Amino acid sequence: MDTNEWTPERVLSELQAHNTGSASNDSDVASLASRALFLLGRGHTDLEPDFTAFYPAFTQRVEAGARRQVFERMREHARSGLLRRDVLLHFLRLEVDRGIVAEAAFDIARIGVPAHEGEAHGADYVLELVVTGSVANAGAALAGLLALACDDVNAKLRLLRPALALCEADAALAEMARHARDHVHAATVEFWLEWMESLVGSLPSAQRVFDRAADALVVLRQAIGGQVVYDGSWVAQPAPGTAEDAMSARELPLGRFAASVTPRLAALATAAPESPSLRRALAAWLLVH
Secondary structure, X not given: OOXXXXXXXXXXXXXXXXXXXOOOOOOOHHHXXXXXXXXXXXXXXXXXXXXXXXXXXXXXXXXXXXXXXXXXXHHHHHHHOOOOHHHHHHHHHHOOOHHHHHHHHXXXXXXXXXXXXXXXXXXXXXXXXXXXXXXXXXXXXXXXXXXXXXXXXHHHHHHOHHHHOOHHHHHHHHHHHOXXXXXXXXXXXXXXXXXXXXXXXXXXXXXXXXXXXXXXXXXXXXXXXXXXXXXXXXXXXXXXXXOHHHOOOEXXXXXXXXXXHHHHHHHHHHHOOOOHHHHHHHHHHHOOO
């Protein structure tokens, strides 16, 4: 296909061909997704219905690593201003890959992307989409919000705990617990640890949720590549879209922070001695080089 002919009309035609099963076998699905997203990010919203219908084929025919590359390009364009920031909403709503969805939610909240209708923006908009069932991977979206380490956002996430504790929400809770960014913040660790402490009085009936929270603490510990944990919020960044290494959060030595976590986990072991997840969490946070 001649890429010089990737006009909005040509992209629409290709999307429709894929959606009706009449596309040629050698069509480049990833390239089509990239071009459609670029045009959507430039304001060609008439492509949205057909792109939404096309996205499942994109996830089925293009492996997650390649989809992440598409996402990273679109995110960079959104951060630079080349594309509209709301282009990230397509990944938030339609994608199933945990990492992509979490990062899309993270950026939408951090940049403050507004809703197309209504007053919600940023994290509130992400929460609105999650609560209304408009996100394919709700747990990953919530994980992206939790990674912001923002007190106001975490307070709203705490209000969702009763809903997340329901058996029918276990898949979402599991996805939320499995994601961690490279920069782990104290407030994110505290969210899960405090939740575990609040569940002690409800054990053993709350064992499943208790173990999910413990699993999250293992994931967070494993995500710490260096010797620091951060104390502060990504929302406090003065200029949305700046490089992540410009983060102004205070660095906490990992050893000192872990020393504040492990006694609390050890205390929980008395109430939940049969929890393998808790034992793994305690072992992970005790192991500091």
